[in-house]
Amino acid sequence: MDGAELGWELSTAVVLFHEAVARRLGLNAADHKALGIITRNGPLPAGALAAELRLGASAITALVDRLERAGYVRRVTDPGDRRRVLVCADTSGAPDLGAIFADLGREMSALMTKYDERELAAIGDYVVNTIAVLKAQTARLSESE
Amino acid sequence: MDGAELGWELSTAVVLFHEAVARRLGLNAADHKALGIITRNGPLPAGALAAELRLGASAITALVDRLERAGYVRRVTDPGDRRRVLVCADTSGAPDLGAIFADLGREMSALMTKYDERELAAIGDYVVNTIAVLKAQTARLSESE
DNA sequence: ATGTATATTTCATTGTATTGAAGTAGTCTG
DNA sequence: CAGACTACTTCAATACAATGAAATATACAT
Incomplete structure (x- = not known):
């Protein structure tokens, strides 16, 4: 199996895994992606989320409503500018998420014990570098829109 | 940066790249996924696609309509069973796709030249193994639905 | 041949997410 | 303090894809 095909398989596996996680959380793909951004980029104002997702303001309100209703997210009015609403990942809803990823983490850790120092470095x-390439290619595809 | 975080970054990059490709092709994520299956699994009957995507028969008709209209796919009646419609990836529409992945392939190839035999093997x-783990975890998440 | 089963399509309906306009509340400038 | 601006929300309209039932065409069994 050559590199391109392997890469294709890996990316398919990643995408399908993401979808399975989303289904398990009771979210659609778009909302799951949004939750990822929120979890990752810490509490961020609704407007920033709109920009990130290239979505209108009202779509964000609906999206955050859904995530909040599902218990994955909280709204907190920004103390610095009370017009703003900060969207925070609600970690109390996270046991779910922890259980989902625990197995994955364990299996990946087990896998990594197979390799020696130099192999791990490689x-x-x-x-x-793959991440960097993918980001660059994503940017290239998105730029001339 | 630890392994879990790196894995998370990689999967995010993969998902975003997929979305960028879909946007460039003028497809939504679901249709892009379907096109992937068709491209990969060769000509396959509409029913098989329905099973793969866990979608109703009529949804498949609409999906194939969209892909066909966009020029990525052709319908061919199965000569062996003329009730069946085989869905074939239309490679004449594929220059698009080739151009998109050419850069990625080139960059990844360049990256791989950095490593020696043993590193490449690792x-x-x-x-x-990562693919195998992801598939197993996806199956685990999907089984008890 | 006839009848039953299978594969896909068509159509009407439903569900769900996005848009755009108007509204509300808060901030900043002069 | 007044006026202009910004951030989000609400609501009605719209777009889109999925569903389920009925229709069409083909295959298979007796």
Whole structure:
């Protein structure tokens, strides 16, 4: 199996895993992606989320409503500017998420014990660079729209 | 940066790249996924696609309509069973797709030249096993639905 | 041949997310 | 303090894809 095909398989597996996680959380793909951004980029104002998702303001209100109703997110009015609403990942709803990823983490850890120092370094380097390439290509595809 | 975080970054990058490709092709995420299955699994009957996507028969008709209208796919009646409609990826629409992935392929190839034999073997093994783990976890998440 | 089963399509309906306009509340400038 | 601006929400209209039932065409069994 050559590199391109392997890459294709990996990306398919990643996408399907994401979808499975979303289904398990009771979210659609778009909302799951939004939750990822919120979880990752810490509390962020609704407007920033709109910009990130290239979505209108009212769509964000509806989206945050859904996530809040499902218990994955909280609204907190920004103390600095009370017009703003900060969207925070609600970690009390996160046991769910923890259980989902615990197995994955365990299996990946087990996998990594197979490799020696130098191999681990190569793998790490490969992953870091692959991320960079994907980001660059994503940017290239998105720029001329 | 630890393994879990790196894995999270990689999967995010993969998902965003997929979305960017879909946007560029003028497809939504679901249709892009379907096109992937069709491209990969060769010509396949509409019913098989329905099973794969866990979608109703009529939804498939609409989906194939969209892909056909966009020029990515053709309908061919199965000569063996003329009730069946085989859905074929239309490679004449594929220059698009080739151009999109050419850059990615080139950059990834360039990246791989950095590693020696043993490192390449480790990386390949890592990718293969990661795919296996992701598939297993996806199955686990999907089973008890 | 006839009848039953299968594969896909068509159509009307439903569900769900997005848009755009108007409204509300808060901030900033002069 | 007044006026202009910004951030979000609400609401009605719209777009889109999925569903389920009925229709069409083909295959298979007796």
